[in-house]
Amino acid sequence: MTAKPLITHLRHVGIAMPDLDRQLAFYRDLWGLTPVADDTGVHFLAAEGSPEQYVVRLRKDDQKRLDLVSFGAASVEDVHTLCERLRTAGVRIISEPDDVDTPGGGYGFRFFDCDGRVIEVSTDVATRAFRRIEEHESIPVRLSHFVINSANPEQTVAWYVEHLGFRLSDSLCMGDRGEFMWFLRCNDWHHSLAVSRGPHHAVNHISFELRGLDEYMRGTGRLLRAGVQKIWGPGRHKAGDNTYSYFFDKAGNTVEYTTELQLVDWDEWHPSVFDVFKPDFIDQWGTSNPMNEFVSKWMHNDPDRGLFVAPPL
Structure with missing residues (x-):
């Protein structure tokens, strides 16, 4: 163990x-x-x-x-x-x-x-009085995971594993072009952090868990009806087995509605490499728009201007 x-x-x-x-x-x-x-x-x-x-x-x-x-x-x-x-x-x-x-x-x-x-x-942070999210209520239950872009992703992954104790759950590759995303866990959720290869260091996306499939689809539809720009989805990933619908926030960051992120055994789980050129590995349902240059471009985001600069608060 x-x-x-x-x-x-x-x-x-x-x-x-x-x-x-x-x-x-x-x-x-x-x-x-x-x-x-x-x-x-x-x-x-x-x-x-x-x-x-x-x-x-x-x-x-x-x-x-x-x-x-x-x-x-x-x-x-x-x-x-x-x-x-x-x-x-x-x-x-x-x-x-x-x-x-x-x-x-x-x-x-x-x-x-x-x-x-x-x-x-x-x-020792005081907990907040929270409540059960009701059936059909399409608002986030919790923060699910956070994904970063790195120009040196292998180095970044190794740093989080060595210094913060994260473990690799799975990774994604693009055929023989090699791996480009690594999913890291610090508990029994499949990933709380992921690292993606990018042209610069930046936020890739911030993900929020919804109550269930119905609430996830209602939330996705609510944002579409409100005219929020959708980037990718709705679909269901292979790595992590979670659903996905990605949108822009008002600063151009990508945010995700998801649900049913996989729970894995800390000691027994062995990482796999999933090839996104295989359609059912990137979207098990086959309902999402393709992963293409449009999706990649916006998830690369703008270069982070806050590197090695602490915020004022």
């Missing part, structure tokens, strides 16, 4: 953009998240079915950027242990372990990953 990582789960993702008002309205009024707090222009939004204080934070900035990715830890001791391991390995620490001054509080620290993204790890 192999010990699980000190990181327990994905907490939230923070993004910044010039047009905060339109972005806030998108996530609140169309995507289905609930505003829970704001602090000096930073807005925190929760998923109604999740005990996490918030799953997305939005901040106004002159440039579009990823502010941070936040993960949970089980204890203060684990936070300190991880911080010391990273420091010894030469990882650049942004802030030392201390009280967290955002909704829910807690105790944590921040550091840069190998590509310059800001990563936060925290524990």
Whole structure:
């Protein structure tokens, strides 16, 4: 039996953009998240079915950027242990372990990953009063996973495996052109993080879990009727066995509605490589528009302007 990582789960993702008002309205009024707090222009939004204080934070900035990715830890001791391991390995620490001054509080620290993204790890964050999402209710239950683009994906994957304890679940390839996406887990969900090959470091997409297939399809249809630009879907992936419908938010980031992400055994699961040139490997249902240059272009996103620059909050 192999010990699980000190990181327990994905907490939230923070993004910044010039047009905060339109972005806030998108996530609140169309995507289905609930505003829970704001602090000096930073807005925190929760998923109604999740005990996490918030799953997305939005901040106004002159440039579009990823502010941070936040993960949970089980204890203060684990936070300190991880911080010391990273420091010894030469990882650049942004802030030392201390009280967290955002909704829910807690105790944590921040550091840069190998590509310059800001990563936060925290524990003892107060849980939020959440509720059961009802039948036909097409709003997110929780934050499902986060996918990043890297110009050096093999290096990025190796960094997360070595330093944060993630394990490879599966990967995707394009025939004999080689692998281009790697799915990483820190718990029994098939993936909480994935790394995709791209021309530059950027956000690939942010994914949100819905209650079930009916709610996922209702949410997909609701966004289409509202005129939200669809990128890809609806369909069902082979790797992770989850459904997918990808859309643009108002800053041009890709966001996904999904459901039924696969649970795997931490010790017994063995990774497979799925060739996306085989139609049923990229979409088991055969209902989605093809994965083509249009889809790839928009998922490559704009280069992240926040690398190795800590956000103000």
